[in-house]
Amino acid sequence: PYTQKGSVSWESPSNIALVKYWGKTEPQIPKNASISFTLSNCHTHTTLSYSPKPSPSGSFDFKVFFEGEEKPGFRPKIEKFFARIASYVPFIEQFSFEIHTQNSFPHSSGIASSASGLSALALCLMSLQKIIDPRITENHFKEKASFLARLGSGSAARSIEGPLVVWGKHPRIQGSNDQYGIRFPGDIHKVFNTFQDTILLVDKGVKQVSSTVGHNLMLGHPFAKARFNQAQDSMSRLIPILKNGDLDTFIEIVEKEALSLHAMMMTSDPYFILMKPNTLEIIERIWDFRKTSGSHICFTLDAGANVHILFPEKDKDLVSSFINKELIGFCENNQFISDHVGFGAQLL
Numbered sequence: 001p002y003t004q005k006g007s008v009s010w011e012s013p014s015n016i017a018l019v020k021y022w023g024k025t026e027p028q029i030p031k032n033a034s035i036s037f038t039l040s041n042c043h044t045h046t047t048l049s050y051s052p053k054p055s056p057s058g059s060f061d062f063k064v065f066f067e068g069e070e071k072p073g074f075r076p077k078i079e080k081f082f083a084r085i086a087s088y089v090p091f092i093e094q095f096s097f098e099i100h101t102q103n104s105f106p107h108s109s110g111i112a113s114s115a116s117g118l119s120a121l122a123l124c125l126m127s128l129q130k131i132i133d134p135r136i137t138e139n140h141f142k143e144k145a146s147f148l149a150r151l152g153s154g155s156a157a158r159s160i161e162g163p164l165v166v167w168g169k170h171p172r173i174q175g176s177n178d179q180y181g182i183r184f185p186g187d188i189h190k191v192f193n194t195f196q197d198t199i200l201l202v203d204k205g206v207k208q209v210s211s212t213v214g215h216n217l218m219l220g221h222p223f224a225k226a227r228f229n230q231a232q233d234s235m236s237r238l239i240p241i242l243k244n245g246d247l248d249t250f251i252e253i254v255e256k257e258a259l260s261l262h263a264m265m266m267t268s269d270p271y272f273i274l275m276k277p278n279t280l281e282i283i284e285r286i287w288d289f290r291k292t293s294g295s296h297i298c299f300t301l302d303a304g305a306n307v308h309i310l311f312p313e314k315d316k317d318l319v320s321s322f323i324n325k326e327l328i329g330f331c332e333n334n335q336f337i338s339d340h341v342g343f344g345a346q347l348l
């Protein structure tokens with residue numbers, strides 16, 4: 001048995017899906033492939049301190065701290081995560097842990113921290129596994145980190161690497177699979193390496209509907225089959241675009257995906273609307289601005305009211321003055337976050 005104590009730290013980013021994951025079966029197996037930009041400024045910093053238990057027990061021993069304060073309220077989620085992954089990382093029962101975590105983005109910003117938070121924790125556990133067994137290869141390390149993260153939160157599987165990550169089996173993407181995320185394997189046009197994502201914080205409240213509930217509502221959904229086919233088709237259409245940089249078609253696919261995600265929520269049983277009036281105001285203004293400015297600005301949405309504005313770096317000055325002049329007033333307390341494509345998690 002391992003007898004040393006110590007700590008490891010990782011910083012892991014959030015991601016924004018271009019083709020959306022919405023619908024899954026147990027254990028977190030997606031109904032369609034999805035692809036996302038890895039972000040950079042929005043990330044979680046996690047330190048995992050470990051000390052071997054005097055006598056191993058069959059339970060998990062850990063404390064969670066968020067921004068320096070102990071948070072017993074976070075325990076159930078992590079307890080559940082540990083239970084799901086224990087058979088793949090059985091050593092976790094032999095340690096007492098302290099998990100110290102903080103986010104770079106405001107806590108109640110309506111930005112989900114599950115992708116960055118669970119990927120950071122999964123990476124810390126993999127670092128501990130590597131300390132116990134140094135033979136593990138870099139590839140296996142990343143794959144398994146993504147695999148563990150996925151069992152916590154599906155989209156977290158896409159936060160380990162960058163700039164574009166595919167998760168879910170797609171017949172035209174080599175190596176893609178339902179178990180863990182992979183870097184998009186083809187050539188990527190250089191425009192996508194510098195894409196910007198400005199997140200307009202329209203509604204910073206807690207989500208009315210959890211993503212778990214949302215995914216489950218896809219199971220009996222009347223449009224499920226068409227939606228999963230549409231997503232697979234969006235992936236197929238994106239493959240050549242990611243290589244040739246055709247931004248007009250990119251925009252059409254990305255916006256359609258965002259609206260389809262929300263269309264599924266609006267037509268499920270029970271139905272719900274997560275967009276707010278300001279979400280629609282912003283979308284209309286983006287459409288007008290795109291027509292008149294000739295810039296390649298588009299929007300996407302997560303399961304919430306906030307709007308992600310995506311654009312290539314060349315349009316940065318133009319878009320930033322547009323946001324400041326026309327859009328900022330639609331954000332809660334005028335708040336927005338400027339982010340851009342990143343290259344994955346970092347060991348600290």
Ligand code: PMV
Nearest residue numbers: 017020021153154155211303
């Ligand atoms: O990772 P989850 O289970 O919270 O699902 C997130 C799903 C969306 O963010 C709405 C879309 C996506 O692919 O990220």
